[in-house]
Amino acid sequence: MSVGEEVRDTQAPPQQSLGTAAARNLATTTKSAPQMQEITSRWLLKMLPWVQVQGGTYRVNRRLSYAVGDGRVTFVQTGDRVSVIPAELGELPALREFGDEEVLAELARRCEQRDVAAGEVLAASGEAADRVFLLAHGKVAKIGSGPYGDETELGVLADGAYFGDRSLIDGDAVWEYTARAVTSCTLLTLSRADVYNLAERAAPLQDHLAGLLSIPQQRTNRYGEAAIDLSAGHVGEAVVPHTFVDYDAAPREYELSVAQTVLKVHSRVADLYNQPMNQTEQQLRLTVEALRERQEHELINNREFGLLNNCDYGQRLQPHDGAPGPDDMDELLSRRRGSKLFLAHPKAIAAFGRECSRRGLVPESVDIGGHHVPSWRGVPIFPSNKIPVSDARTTSIICMRTGEAEQGVIGLQQTGIPDEIEPSLSVRFMGIDEKAIISYLVTAYYSAAILVPDALGVLENVEVGRWH
Numbered sequence: 242m243s244v245g246e247e248v249r250d251t252q253a254p255p256q257q258s259l260g261t262a263a264a265r266n267l268a269t270t271t272k273s274a275p276q277m278q279e280i281t282s283r284w285l286l287k288m289l290p291w292v293q294v295q296g297g298t299y300r301v302n303r304r305l306s307y308a309v310g311d312g313r314v315t316f317v318q319t320g321d322r323v324s325v326i327p328a329e330l331g332e333l334p335a336l337r338e339f340g341d342e343e344v345l346a347e348l349a350r351r352c353e354q355r356d357v358a359a360g361e362v363l364a365a366s367g368e369a370a371d372r373v374f375l376l377a378h379g380k381v382a383k384i385g386s387g388p389y390g391d392e393t394e395l396g397v398l399a400d401g402a403y404f405g406d407r408s409l410i411d412g413d414a415v416w417e418y419t420a421r422a423v424t425s426c427t428l429l430t431l432s433r434a435d436v437y438n439l440a441e442r443a444a445p446l447q448d449h450l451a452g453l454l455s456i457p458q459q460r461t462n463r464y465g466e467a468a469i470d471l472s473a474g475h476v477g478e479a480v481v482p483h484t485f486v487d488y489d490a491a492p493r494e495y496e497l498s499v500a501q502t503v504l505k506v507h508s509r510v511a512d513l514y515n516q517p518m519n520q521t522e523q524q525l526r527l528t529v530e531a532l533r534e535r536q537e538h539e540l541i542n543n544r545e546f547g548l549l550n551n552c553d554y555g556q557r558l559q560p561h562d563g564a565p566g567p568d569d570m571d572e573l574l575s576r577r578r579g580s581k582l583f584l585a586h587p588k589a590i591a592a593f594g595r596e597c598s599r600r601g602l603v604p605e606s607v608d609i610g611g612h613h614v615p616s617w618r619g620v621p622i623f624p625s626n627k628i629p630v631s632d633a634r635t636t637s638i639i640c641m642r643t644g645e646a647e648q649g650v651i652g653l654q655q656t657g658i659p660d661e662i663e664p665s666l667s668v669r670f671m672g673i674d675e676k677a678i679i680s681y682l683v684t685a686y687y688s689a690a691i692l693v694p695d696a697l698g699v700l701e702n703v704e705v706g707r708w709h
Contacts, residue, residue, distance in 0.1 A: 330349060335453065404420060495688045495690045
């Protein structure tokens with residue numbers, strides 16, 4: 242066989258029928274609607290009861306409360322040195338509403354840094370309290386005595402917390418619990434002696450402290466609200482106490498927030514390329530999906546009204562062992578009545594499942610609209626990837642009571658707006674420009690309100706990277 246004959250034998254045989262690539266030019270393909278990976282279940286939007294807000298503002302009226310200075314303190318770190326931001330000292334009850342920046346700066350300079358190891362006792366129950374501790378980093382457990390003399394944990398404090406603040410204005414203050422470092426901690430301490438030494442030279446601080454001592458002690462209930470005088474169980478002609486319910490003179494108002502975008506579609510696309518699917522409708526559908534995703538993100542993370550940022554500091558808990566365990570979820574539930582739902586990142590739900598498996602527990606699931614959702618104590622745990630996970634692999638778990646009738650968490654919206662296509666979401670035609678591009682303004686109005694502080698609780702600093 243010659244070389245030429247060998248080459249002819251290896252060539253492909255001539256095509257005898259129409260190929261599939263050419264045949265597709267005459268065929269009608271079956272297409273899917275445009276897909277979008279960003280779409281999630283958005284359980285928060287589904288489970289929140291939405292309240293109609295006329296005028297764009299919702300006012301939360303509450304009983305007058307005397308609880309003050311219950312926030313957290315912010316620090317600045319430079320290398321291994323930590324300092325408190327002077328204005329943040331105003332979070333301490335003794336310095337609330339004290340606005341002299343120079344004096345606050347001097348107090349901040351007088352704070353002494355202290356680094357402690359895990360297990361070290363910072364303050365012992367019954368001893369005199371003469372300083373306030375500002376916790377920059379780490380965890381501190383508050384240890385009390387049980388009914389039989391054994392130790393019992395009263396709570397865990399974490400970054401930004403403070404304790405011992407009463408000692409700044411009460412010379413007879415004593416520690417009501419033992420403070421022990423759970424992890425290595427960095428703290429700042431400010432002594433009562435330093436505060437009063439400065440007050441002798443700074444008249445504004447001296448006047449402020451004197452004013453605090455002269456204010457009569459207000460009668461409150463255990464929530465810090467002005468007390469209502471009542472009488473019960475009396476007999477005969479006892480004098481019935483007189484009372485009234487005082488209201489907060491400056492209630493918080495929530496204005497509806499907005500999320501907007503301008504959708505642009507070329508008129509040629511809108512006119513010619515509408516079979517089998519309408520291009521404008523599909524563009525709008527995906528835009529609305531993205532807008533709703535952003536809405537849920539804002540309801541969780543917005544600084545003004547987001548759930549994570551507006552949870553009362555008294556309702557923020559720390560996990561006892563880092564990973565979210567059944568004990569932590571029970572503690573979160575115990576802080577409020579009628580809890581309706583948990584909201585957690587899927588990684589946090591997985592971490593909770595691992596802790597349950599380690600203890601031989603199997604959380605039950607509940608049926609929510611045909612979906613099987615994990616639960617704890619009958620309260621469903623809904624996933625949400627909008628709850629952030631930090632670089633340290635920590636996140637938060639939210640627990641809430643919902644509804645106006647239950648004094649819970651509610652969503653705010655206004656229906657009936659012009660060009661509305663969904664509740665509180667409108668699409669408005671903006672015209673066609675000289676390039677034949679059609680513009681639509683897509684707008685969503687929303688917000689959220691926490692009617693009373695215990696309606697919402699957060700389990701913070703939950704570790705999701707621990708494996709057993």
